Amino acid sequence: MRIDIITVLPELLESPLSHSIMKRAQAKGMLEVHVHPLRAYSSLKHNQVDDYQFGGGAGMVMMLEPIVNAIESLQAKVKYDEIIYLTPDGETLNQQMANQLSLKGNLLMLCGHYKGIDQRIRDHFITKEISIGDYVLSGGELGAAVLVDAIGRLLPGVLNDETSALFDSFQDNLLAPPVYTRPVEFRGWKVPDVLLSGDHKKIEEWRHQQAVERTQARRPDLL
Ligand code: ADE
CATH class of the missing domain: 1.10.1270.20 (tRNA(m1g37)methyltransferase, domain 2)
Known part of the structure; x- marks a missing residue:
């Protein structure tokens, strides 16, 4: 399985995905995780990725353009089974969802920040919205790390008998x-x-x- 993650904070995802069972999954070639810094896809000054929201109100919104650039340039190389947005108003993650997602081929995950992403991204690109629980995190990165871990450990050959997911x-x-x-x-x-x-x-x-x-x-x- 290949998982691509688009984020403004790639550093936040490096450590959780490079130890223990996640490390083994990647070393065994069962799982490939690629983290993409969103700022690299901005064409604006200072690699800006957020802006004030229309209609007023506190908090910035992640802009359409850098996200569309990132998603479309990845889609040119990879065919995704799901494009997932990590957000507190998504469907709550449970074991059954993790089981189902572990059967897919390629997943793209988008981590939100600030007040969230421009709704048009959700309308036109996102196929699944997932929350990891009824609390608000400062961004979707830790949610993505949780989701990758929950899925990755279910891939065939990742766990040995001792750690078998069957008895979880x-x-x-x-x-x-x-x-x-x-x-x-x-x-x-x-x-x-x-x-x-x-x-x-x-x-x-x-x-x-x-x-x-x-x-x-x-x-x-x-x-
Ligand atoms: N981003 C902020 N809070 C979140 C949550 N609970 N689940 C997933 N992504 C989030």
Whole structure:
């Protein structure tokens, strides 16, 4: 999969996408991420990309032209399955959306800033608008990083058996059960006996029961 990201703050995306599982996904050739600085597509003085909004009101709006230049020059090279705009008024990201997007070939992501982007970009280029939650970030970059991570780890061959996405919270509408590792006892706090029993059927039943209880207590809306 190839993901292109258009942003005014490319530095913000470098680090989150170059470690751990995202690094592995790219090293294995399963994922290719390209970050494009929007200012490079501005033909105005000082590489301006924002302007005052028509009708008045506080806050700048990202201009049409640099974004259109960026999108169209990328489209000349890559055929995108979705052009995604990260915005707090988009559809809220969930595991099912991440699953669906992980099946696509090429994605283009556009990070908003200030008061957002000129509506005409949304009307004529954007195919999907995604929010990562009901709170406002100072820009779409961290949202894009979250989205790339959620998608990237689902690509075939990225996770090994140990980190398999099949057992994640949300994959079957249940939160994940508690997990333990050595030592068996610390300050009198013990690992549940069943996990040391070697009885795999019992362990699976216990895990399922714990997942159900945890989901009932914390996220009854998922059941
Ligand atoms: N940009 C600002 N807030 C955002 C959010 N919650 N999700 C995605 N992009 C955003």
